[in-house]
Amino acid sequence: MATSLIAAKGNGGTSHRPHPGQPRDGLAWPAGLGITVNARPGQTIVIEGDPIDHFYRILSGTVRLYKSIADGRRQVIDFLNEGDVFGLTGLDRQPCSVEAISSVTLIRYPRRSIEAAIEMQPELAGPLFELACAELRRAQRHMLLLGRKTAEERIASFLLELARGSDGGLRRTLRLPMSRLDIADHLGLTIETVSRTFTRFRRTGLIELHGRHDVRLSRIDRLRALAEGEIADAA
Amino acid sequence: MATSLIAAKGNGGTSHRPHPGQPRDGLAWPAGLGITVNARPGQTIVIEGDPIDHFYRILSGTVRLYKSIADGRRQVIDFLNEGDVFGLTGLDRQPCSVEAISSVTLIRYPRRSIEAAIEMQPELAGPLFELACAELRRAQRHMLLLGRKTAEERIASFLLELARGSDGGLRRTLRLPMSRLDIADHLGLTIETVSRTFTRFRRTGLIELHGRHDVRLSRIDRLRALAEGEIADAA
DNA sequence: CGTTGTGTTGACTGCACTCAACAATTGTGG
DNA sequence: CCACAATTGTTGAGTGCAGTCAACACAACG
Numbered sequence: 079m080a081t082s083l084i085a086a087k088g089n090g091g092t093s094h095r096p097h098p099g100q101p102r103d104g105l106a107w108p109a110g111l112g113i114t115v116n117a118r119p120g121q122t123i124v125i126e127g128d129p130i131d132h133f134y135r136i137l138s139g140t141v142r143l144y145k146s147i148a149d150g151r152r153q154v155i156d157f158l159n160e161g162d163v164f165g166l167t168g169l170d171r172q173p174c175s176v177e178a179i180s181s182v183t184l185i186r187y188p189r190r191s192i193e194a195a196i197e198m199q200p201e202l203a204g205p206l207f208e209l210a211c212a213e214l215r216r217a218q219r220h221m222l223l224l225g226r227k228t229a230e231e232r233i234a235s236f237l238l239e240l241a242r243g244s245d246g247g248l249r250r251t252l253r254l255p256m257s258r259l260d261i262a263d264h265l266g267l268t269i270e271t272v273s274r275t276f277t278r279f280r281r282t283g284l285i286e287l288h289g290r291h292d293v294r295l296s297r298i299d300r301l302r303a304l305a306e307g308e309i310a311d312a313a
Numbered sequence: 314m315a316t317s318l319i320a321a322k323g324n325g326g327t328s329h330r331p332h333p334g335q336p337r338d339g340l341a342w343p344a345g346l347g348i349t350v351n352a353r354p355g356q357t358i359v360i361e362g363d364p365i366d367h368f369y370r371i372l373s374g375t376v377r378l379y380k381s382i383a384d385g386r387r388q389v390i391d392f393l394n395e396g397d398v399f400g401l402t403g404l405d406r407q408p409c410s411v412e413a414i415s416s417v418t419l420i421r422y423p424r425r426s427i428e429a430a431i432e433m434q435p436e437l438a439g440p441l442f443e444l445a446c447a448e449l450r451r452a453q454r455h456m457l458l459l460g461r462k463t464a465e466e467r468i469a470s471f472l473l474e475l476a477r478g479s480d481g482g483l484r485r486t487l488r489l490p491m492s493r494l495d496i497a498d499h500l501g502l503t504i505e506t507v508s509r510t511f512t513r514f515r516r517t518g519l520i521e522l523h524g525r526h527d528v529r530l531s532r533i534d535r536l537r538a539l540a541e542g543e544i545a546d547a548a
Numbered sequence: 549c550g551t552t553g554t555g556t557t558g559a560c561t562g563c564a565c566t567c568a569a570c571a572a573t574t575g576t577g578g
Numbered sequence: 579c580c581a582c583a584a585t586t587g588t589t590g591a592g593t594g595c596a597g598t599c600a601a602c603a604c605a606a607c608g
Binding site: 463464502503505506509524525 | 563564565566572573
Binding site for chain 4: 512
């Protein structure tokens with residue numbers, strides 16, 4: 079079988095062992111087959127269109143997954159963090175490029191070893207299928223955002239998405255490791271619009287900005303109302 | 314295991330037997346468990362947020378899969394045709410609504426029976442995983458379209474996507490069973506912009522329109538250039 | 549401490565949206 | 579089968595939200 083997982087959010091994110099070949103997320107990866115790789119901020123890990131040889135799991139740091147067009151326009155598909163996986167798409171070439179945003183440590187598995195493992199133990203495919211479906215649901219929500227939401231609604235949705243912890247809870251403070259350009263390219267906006275919207279949210283008391291990369295969500299209720307497209311009334 | 318396939322394009326589309334419980338796309342569905350259901354144009358088959366009891370396979374006709382916001386804004390996630398499947402998302406509620414566009418015939422499987430079948434034969438999950446990944450790749454391409462392409466580029470991409478046959482080939486003539494509103498809500502545009510763009514394509518000789526629902530792609534080369542974001546020069 | 553990259557703010561523009569009228573097509577009842 | 583109504587699609591005029599261009603502010607870094 080040729081597997082083809084592209085990218086998926088793990089539902090945990092606290093496996094700090096150097097080579098966690100043990101089960102996690104119900105996924106029993108072959109132990110000892112992966113090697114640890116480091117990437118500096120901005121470094122390219124995977125290039126869209128390249129043949130696929132490896133499969134990656136992020137141990138620490140953040141990467142951006144994106145597609146781009148000839149003239150340089152870019153759509154950031156997703157940001158992946160510790161515990162997330164990407165890069166296994168059997169039949170095709172890489173559908174997305176991947177670059178490190180912060181310093182990143184990841185484990186690289188040979189593609190063949192993963193495919194072989196699944197061939198040996200077909201029950202491995204179940205959790206993989208779950209991951210792919212979860213990622214698909216995220217993608218569908220993002221399509222609604224890109225196709226039909228206003229700039230303010232996009233930023234509010236983005237902040238709430240980031241605030242959603244691995245346990246399902248909602249953090250009130252969060253860190254944005256990515257640049258304004260990354261955010262803009264993720265939300266289908268420009269850096270100026272992202273910046274202006276952050277400022278407006280700050281002025282209206284929806285958020286606090288501490289430095290460029292730390293946000294506190296002061297009014298989660300109103301952010302959620304905005305994200306869902308309800309009319310924003312005075313408060 | 315709780316499976317959670319949302320929607321997926323089959324890669325065939327010519328199974329006309331009333332109850333094709335036989336393997337197709339490598340998927341061996343339990344024979345005899347599904348019942349045939351018909352839906353008139355406009356009829357709702359699944360409502361976003363409802364609990365999930367069934368899993369569907371389309372025998373004939375076209376449906377639209379969409380998400381919507383409180384104020385009525387709508388994002389059509391995908392159009393599904395004969396051979397495509399949708400509706401199996403184990404843990405959650407329905408992430409999308411589904412409505413018939415044309416008269417539709419489908420097979421409805423009880424969710425439990427599918428889950429049981431996968432539990433019995435774990436190797437069924439492999440092809441399901443493949444389907445989910447293929448759908449994910451489509452979703453990623455559509456995110457690029459929604460986030461970063463102009464109206465003309467979106468329409469060109471849409472026509473080429475529809476023209477892509479199940480065998481990988483490119484049809485020159487194709488039928489659009491959906492309305493302009495459906496197209497607009499799929500591409501993140503308005504009906505007026507869709508209409509104007511079709512007209513412009515007709516005037517510049519890119520396409521021919523025969524009635525409202527039949528299109529012939531006269532200049533596939535230029536459509537493809539447009540879709541990929543290359544500069545449209547005079548021709 | 550200067551240099552460079554990143555973020556913010558302002559002024560103006562333009563592409564797609566809105567509002568509106570009209571045309572074509574489909575559906576329905578006489 | 580035709581007349582009418584309802585729905586869907588097209589075209590035009592004007593608007594506005596987010597984009598573009600440009601200047602400035604701030605932070606990170608050597």
